[in-house]
Amino acid sequence: xxxxxxxxxxxxPQESVARQESVARQGSVVRxxxxxxxxxxxxxxxxxxxxxxxxxxxxxxxxxGKLDTYSMTxxxxxxxxxxxxxxxxxxxxxxxxxxxxxxxxxxCVCRLLLAGIVLFSGSLYxxxxxxxxxxxxxxxxxxxxxxxxxxxxxxxALRKRSPGP
Numbered sequence: 001x002x003x004x005x006x007x008x009x010x011x012x013p014q015e016s017v018a019r020q021e022s023v024a025r026q027g028s029v030v031r032x033x034x035x036x037x038x039x040x041x042x043x044x045x046x047x048x049x050x051x052x053x054x055x056x057x058x059x060x061x062x063x064x065g066k067l068d069t070y071s072m073t074x075x076x077x078x079x080x081x082x083x084x085x086x087x088x089x090x091x092x093x094x095x096x097x098x099x100x101x102x103x104x105x106x107x108c109v110c111r112l113l114l115a116g117i118v119l120f121s122g123s124l125y126x127x128x129x130x131x132x133x134x135x136x137x138x139x140x141x142x143x144x145x146x147x148x149x150x151x152x153x154x155x156x157a158l159r160k161r162s163p164g165p
Contacts, residue, residue, distance in 0.1 A: 041106070041107065042090065044110065044114065045086055048089060049083070051082070071128040078121040078125045093106070100160075105152070105156040118142070121142065122138075122142070
């Protein structure tokens, strides 16, 4: 009888504490997944960098002589900005993994950098390849995204900085 009475009252206090800690750990993992883990952004950066290499090689070898000088310059500029900002995602993800940036803030910076690559470089790639100047209207939104990412990173870094002695 006393065994069933114990069961009716719930788990022993030690079990309850262990269960709460387990749930807290699971919640932390879920929250990190929602905000974006450093390793997921490292993978995104690696993919973005692989695309930058492939797109750059395509431009250097596949488009040589097929685009005029103006279009080739635009294409090359898109590749350079693509590289720089994909490297930015890699650095920010490393800072998150090292615990130097909070996951939510770091993920915000990475999202802005990725959006900038898609909008800025993507619109320039398309402009260079198709000649559709209307797509150039999208480019400034990518530039603003790049700028916002670096400003957000600066704000996070300044907030995290410890006060002097």
